[in-house]
Amino acid sequence: MALSFIYYLNMGLTTSKVLYIPQGSIRKIITHLEHANPQLNRLDAFLLRFVGRPQHGWIDLGSTAMTHGDFLYRITTSKAAMKPVTLVPGETTQVFFTQLAESHGLDPARLMEVFREQSPYEEGAFVPDTYQLPIGITESDAVQMLLRYAEAKQRAWSEKIFGLYNERKWYHYIIIASVIQKEAADNAEMPLVSSVIANRLAKGMKLQMDGTLNYGPYSHEKITAARIRSDKSGYNTYLHVGLPAAPVCNVGFDAIRAAIFPAKTEYLYFTKGADGKHRFTRYYSTHLRNINRVTK
Numbered sequence: 001m002a003l004s005f006i007y008y009l010n011m012g013l014t015t016s017k018v019l020y021i022p023q024g025s026i027r028k029i030i031t032h033l034e035h036a037n038p039q040l041n042r043l044d045a046f047l048l049r050f051v052g053r054p055q056h057g058w059i060d061l062g063s064t065a066m067t068h069g070d071f072l073y074r075i076t077t078s079k080a081a082m083k084p085v086t087l088v089p090g091e092t093t094q095v096f097f098t099q100l101a102e103s104h105g106l107d108p109a110r111l112m113e114v115f116r117e118q119s120p121y122e123e124g125a126f127v128p129d130t131y132q133l134p135i136g137i138t139e140s141d142a143v144q145m146l147l148r149y150a151e152a153k154q155r156a157w158s159e160k161i162f163g164l165y166n167e168r169k170w171y172h173y174i175i176i177a178s179v180i181q182k183e184a185a186d187n188a189e190m191p192l193v194s195s196v197i198a199n200r201l202a203k204g205m206k207l208q209m210d211g212t213l214n215y216g217p218y219s220h221e222k223i224t225a226a227r228i229r230s231d232k233s234g235y236n237t238y239l240h241v242g243l244p245a246a247p248v249c250n251v252g253f254d255a256i257r258a259a260i261f262p263a264k265t266e267y268l269y270f271t272k273g274a275d276g277k278h279r280f281t282r283y284y285s286t287h288l289r290n291i292n293r294v295t296k
Contacts, residue, residue: 008043010067014037014039014064017060018058018137021075022056030045044072051073054075054076058080081136085099085130089181090182090249092216093250115143119143121247124175125150127153175243177259178244179212180193185276193258194259194261200268211248212236214249273290274294
């Protein structure tokens with residue numbers, strides 16, 4: 001019997017260099033690992049009782065090829081080096097993936113490919129935050145981790161406000177919130193911007209907001225008259241009536257709350273003043289005067 005165990009411990013296996021180990025019993029841990037690597041089985045769970053208690057969290061095994069014995073030893077002694085990456089409110093997924101790829105040595109095209117495979121949404125699926133991700137994590141694991149965190153966070157926000165989580169309804173508010181996030185100068189302005197969106201939609205007016213054209217790779221691009229004329233996408237609210245078909249960016253809770261609870265106003269227009277704040281008005285004539293004050 002002992003020779004059988006020694007033989008098994010010396011059998012080779014291949015695995016991800018960096019992997020995640022959940023908290024819980026040894027059996028739970030091995031069951032979790034079996035889903036990612038069918039080379040593991042209940043015998044590993046039995047032998048692990050003699051090797052030691054596995055670490056939990058992200059583990060850097062140091063290589064992808066090793067014996068079962070090496071694997072069991074490394075998951076009890078190793079931890080992965082972590083590095084932060086920040087998703088700021090209002091940033092697009094494409095730009096965020098470029099930053100994540102640079103900070104963690106990943107492929108931005110592969111990140112986007114995996115995202116499209118795992119997410120039912122084109123944009124707005126993530127929650128702005130600072131994340132500690134392990135160095136060596138794969139594109140698939142990184143996207144999965146970010147999506148799981150966002151789903152749990154947004155579900156909690158929705159249940160706090162509505163008492164339940166209706167994904168389709170919530171996504172509608174994410175679309176509105178993304179426009180608010182791109183347009184508002186600060187959090188205090190968000191309910192006012194939201195009121196303009198609500199009022200214009202109620203009157204069947206086009207939103208005509210530059211921020212809706214700051215989607216995807218155009219996140220930080222200054223919107224010009226030429227861009228407005230040339231962009232035929234569903235994001236162009238100068239061309240199309242109603243909201244964009246998808247969110248423009250990833251949004252924070254303040255923008256979502258403003259989308260759900262717009263201020264009670266009759267505002268239909270706003271323009272940025274010299275101080276960076278917006279001037280809101282119900283009347284087009286006043287709106288033109290506000291524009292002229294800035295452009296003089």
